[in-house]
Amino acid sequence: MRTDDLEALLDVLELRDGMRVSFHHHLRNGDAVMNEVLAALRRRGLKDLHLYASALFPVHTEAAACIEEGTIRHVTTNYVNGPVAEEIARGKLRGEFTMQTHGGRARAVLQGENAIDVAFLATPAVDAEGNGSGIYGAAACGSLGYAVEDHACAKRSVLITDSLEDFPVPGQLSASHTDHVLRLPSIGDPGGIVSGTLEVTRDPLGLKIARMATEVIRHSGLLRNGVSFQSGAGGISLAITEQFNDMLAATGTQASFFSGGIAAPHVKALERNLVEKLYDVQCFDEEAIGSLQRNTGHIPISAGDYADPTNASRVIKDLDIVILGASEVDTGFNVNVTTDSYGNLIGGSGGHSDTAEDSKLAIIVAPLFRGRTPLIQERLFTKTTSGEHIDCLVSERGIAVHPANDKLAGRLKAAGLPVVDIETLMQSAHAYTGRPKPITRGDAIGIVEGRRGDVQDTLYRKAG
Amino acid sequence: MARSYLFVPGNVPRMLQHAEVFEADALIFDLEDAVSLEEKDEARQLVRSFLQTHPPSQPAYVRVNADALARDFSILDGLPIHGVVLPKASIQTLASLREQLDGEEWSVLALVETPSAFLELSDLARDPGVDGLILGGVDLRAALHAHPTESGIELLYARSRLLMAARAYGIEAIDTPYAESDDAGFETDLKRSVALGFDAKCAIHPNQVPPLNAAFTPSQERIREARRIVERHEQTGEVRFSLDGRMVDRPVLEEAKQLLERAKRYKALKKEADDAD
């Protein structure tokens, strides 16, 4: 069916209590679709739904209201902050809370382990046949990587758009999987969807860490023709990407691909011919969206092709270097990006665990202490990514290399880089912050799932 | 000797606690212009508490207030510092400083930033307590009614005059920091400092430090050339010879030796094996 009437659409979807409904997060904090759909489901008196969203942001207030009222019973997501995070941290969720990885979610959907009843997919442009693309339309967001498997596997797939195009839209969402198209006046606020330009950090501490990480790459033995690289949209990551580009240019090295979330510095590398391909699961800024339209070497990919661990041709199995963040790290190099040290839900794995495991060199970049809270803790509040997949931690006061990678440690030491063991790094932070009192946890509120569906850790509430 | 002197505002805890990591050869903890009048007492306690608890690994200086020397020195007692920076340096302020130093063996860097200081520059540079001269370009410009220009012409005389005095008495010549935030202007200004012959330059932002250190470190090409000159001299004992068509005599030889010394100090000397890469 093709309609402008949400209620009429919901009538034909035969919705029942307890269904699993999915959403993607490509419209990020500008998303209007999830709020509008969930509000309608709540008005209909539906109960005990399973909210299956690839990520949840501060804009998603209606999801919090649905949790409060019991419209939503279970939540599964890869990343969460804002009101839903607060609601869950207060223990308001009646059912189960599961945090997956980007690759793990795609695997669970494709294998039918997480069967989706209805996928409500915000789609910036849809054509008459029901093909969907993120590149065109008023709310263009670029790649729709996190929508592709939901669209293909859900029992019912609804494309929700504000731009019905007359011309055929070649896109990631093929009409053969589209059951319904819903047109709304607006699917989102472009201002919240992508940033105009993401700021490369000017923060001297961040730049210092970026310079050190770039030196680690230079001396890692991986800087050669065909090198592949991934970095996120954080200020330090973007600074490293720019420095990495300059290093490729200065050494006459041609990279094979950059993968993951794509932003202006990645596009610059492609257009300077420093890298052959961008494998783009998500666009972070307008530069990336524009590049998708004009550059044939810029290729949108699905979450499954990006990171599904059971997909033998997934892009990141060939990934050399990944730059990752951390809210906490323990002395076994296990990493937390899900909560802070005090148990506040602040994010989640996203592709963190996926890329850490598949890459040859996983580099964590983070300052040794933020405010008074040290990065390296004796015990993590939450373990998101297993330390065995992390190769080194780069901080402003030294580089700690995982003991399993003593070859890397040798190379970095020979290059004169400040390699110290992670205990020493923790002590040097304690000299400033003091040793924190062990944090007591409250009740269990959910689980962190590994990319193969294994239980990585239990999520706890803050105590008291 | 240092290439970079990083100013750290005395009343900002966030800046103090990270100052050490920005690779500056020396740090100047500022009690003067970076601190408002109402916050002087807080800044004194903060700098004291910081230096007592976390003495940085590089030489630390404190820029004191010329008009409040006694109060500033009351908190410096017993601190692990290398020296003080004396703003508005003159024969008179230097005498007051000496009173406060009271035999303390701290190094003094004189901040030359008034026209009258230039009239007494030889006496300042000759003073056995003074280890270096810093040009204070912003204040001097204002006093001269001059404006910042891209070519730096308005400070050329001051820079050259300060260098003459420093070289004549064998003390350090440290150039004024670049006060604007544009990277291109900073690069131009930095190249000028190096070309004129300064030993070092002040930085007012941590991000200025890495390019500044690089600019004041002899390049590998110049190191190779200096090495060949010195090696030839050591092998043959000659002080006048021709190398690749260039005449080498004693001043050139001396310059080469100095350059190698600086390169060694700043860890720019690579092993021969690395050179082959």
Added chain:
Amino acid sequence: MKETVTTGSLESSDCLIRLEPSEQLEIDLETDVHEAFYEHIHTLISDTLEEMGVQSVYVRCKDQGALDFTIRARLIAAIERYRELHDG
């Protein structure tokens, strides 16, 4: 109002200290690192007060993740201002 003194700020890594006259020693501490460092900071404040010979005062400390050296410096500066105001 005239009887109180304030030092520090609410910038990150700083703390705001306010001293007011009081019959006894009272410490009112609010910190963004409560779980890990509340007792530690409380002890630091009371030790510094004792060291400075302060027997009765109301101390309000709003901490934004300041390190020990900062909390101590802000408190000492506040005590000196307080003494100047009341004894000077």
